Amino acid sequence: MDPPPYESVLQDHGNFFAPVTAVSKEFEIEVCDPVKQGEGVAAYVSYKVRTKTTHSAYGSPFFEVIRRFRDFAWLHDKLVEKNKGLIVPPLPEKSAVQKYQMATDFIDQRRRALQVFVNRVASHPVLKDSRELQTFLQANEEAWMLEIAKWQAETNAQHRPVSAAAQWLKSLQHSAQSLVSGRADEIQEDPEYIKIRDYVNSLEAHLTEAHRQAGRLLRKEADMGSALAEFAAAAEALGKQDGEGPMRSAFGCLFTRAGEVAALSRSRSEALAVEFAAPLKEFARTIKSVQTAMGDRAAALAAYSQAKSDLDSKKVRLAKLRGTPGLKEDKIAETERDVNEADQRLRNAKLGYETIRDTMREELNRFQKERGVEMSALLRDFALAQARHTAEQAKAWGELLRDLQQAQQGQQAAA
């Protein structure tokens, strides 16, 4: 099933239940109605999460729950934990400072981003069937609080699992070691994958830069609007000086039209933020998700590699022992057991790695295709919107010209 193009995920449905695109979707989730709860340091924002679904595992087609940012974070972290190798859609930033300020802009931005997040999860071929998603979308207050409490206890109690970065570092060490020891049977990473990995890393840098530029562009649009408005005000004052003369009305026209154009610029700036800058940001965040998955894969590979070298060294020891005459039987048996355990571990590690590897192959293909389509659509829509916007401005200026000409003709006729 094709993933939803970006705009449909982001659109505020006027009528929530109206079909959005030609492609019928299994899920339509709306995140809306942000409400500030609590006071001071403990304050937070709650959102309504409304789901419309045709998924068989869900009892009813419509339901609504109340969730806060922390709850979305639960969903994200759980999915990452349980689905190594999958590219889990990214969560918007935690941003403690802005949260305290609770500006309306920020809250609306976050709301949109959360809506995108949960809809992407619901359109992911694997994640849409997950139990975690169902719990998130359906669980009532009590069941939910239990779930959260359990999660918080888990994360507090156990020491944090070694992060992917640390694991990757370990794998580096391991590779270095084996390089030194000259092991020829080191398990190599698939070269195809390496290309993609490098591509993804570089893409992230480019996208972050593109996002910064988009930000600059939209600030510039806003600035232009205000500069134009100020110019128009200065011109109007100039015109008023003329008393009731013809210049006053002419400058008055300029003021009105320029005001229109300035308002257009302002609204354009706001639209740009939503239509262009935010998607780029989300794209950059998704790349990070991809990098996390790649980190998991690297870790799995390292574990696999380590298990293999472990087994090899144990086998060597066994062979040595067997070769030595007059050794106790139970010593050999013990070593044989070691070898069998190491072999089992190796099989597990190999399975673990190969699972992630195969999952990721699918995922990366899907990711590239999906993002390719979305990126095209994004760029095209950006260009179209720019076209529309500048055309509207051109029209306003054309009308000013007509106004001025008419005023002049009127004057000449009267004279």
Add this chain to the structure above:
Amino acid sequence: MDGVNKLGMRTTYYTYLVRTESHLPGLLTEGTEVRRRFSEFDALHKLIKAAYRGYIIPPLPEKSFLDAKLGHEDFLRLRRADLQAFLRSIAHHPALRESEALKLFLLQPGELQYNPAWIALLHSIGSSPDAHEGLVSSLVPGGLSGGGSTTAKAAAGFSSLMSWVRHSVLVPSKRELDEDEQQLRQAKELMKDLERLLQLSCESARIMCSHMESLAGDLYELGRNMGMLSKWEETLRAHSGTYTEAGYSASKRAADCKQLSYASAKQNSVWKAAAVKTAASLVSLHDYYILVPEAVNALEERERCLDQIHELEAELGAKNQELSKTAGGRGAINGRDRRAYTLTNSVDKLEEQLKALRDQYAVIKQRNLEELRRLHLAREQDFRAMMAGFAAVQAQLLAQSADMWRTTARSFAGEADATPRRLADDDSQAED
């Protein structure tokens, strides 16, 4: 009439080549060329100012050579343009173009400082930089300083006496200004107000243009980034192989990014041109901004003249009072009353001077009224043209930008089924 400036270089100062073609009866010439340096322009300006009180004299560019921001060449380029504008506006002024000084300036070959006619003109306005004294003596042949005592020290004392007289109790402190005078004073206030408004407009116009420039810069940066992105996608395509699925989508993305990169680069030039053309379309604002203070000056010439009249009237009044106090009164010529004799002489002289001043005042006032009307009409015309020009430039540039964006959008390799409906919407909007 046309004066054209070009730059020539000399050892320690710069001269400008002034070429004139004219069909004016007083100034007939097919194409005279002379070389003038800045100080000669400055002298011309002073001469015209002195001879044509009450008219709005076009301003001269700044004297100072030091402007750290501008490079040497840029400074000369700007100055040349300013000097040309200066000469042209004089040439277009119905009264100023008749000036003797202008004739000499444009037609006399050789350096003006050696020209006797020019020297004579300069002499008549006095070499003193103090405008007040110099101008007064240009109007009244004897000069006020001649009426009192002849030493410089006494002249200084005389000025302070005059201001005392002005404020003294002997003279009614508030002069009743006639209606015309009141109107003209109000006009001056309006001019000052206008100057302020023009400054605001110029400043906000400048800010607007600089925003356009920096928008152009941002679009350029975006284009560059998209270009790099495109190259990277190309690399991936090359690695993946053109006919694999990954390779295919990479090549599509590469094409898209390249399109956007080109589009941004083109938009960059459109907006750069926009900044320049917008500034050019609004140049009238600046022209009037430097002209309005000259209008204020012209109005103040009249006020100064009136002040001088009042001072003289006050002095006359005082002298007459003194005269009536002396024994013989007016007309006593016997040697006994030398004082009365001296006083009578002073009174006669003062009355002459007063008459001359009153005539001059009438002339200046007439000129003021003419100029205000001329300025008003010109301003109306110029500003209307300016606004139409500004609107036309904006409309044209934005339409150009819109077209380019539309072309870009069409060229994107997008989903065939994606938004045919939306594209149709856009086309119908474009036809509006």
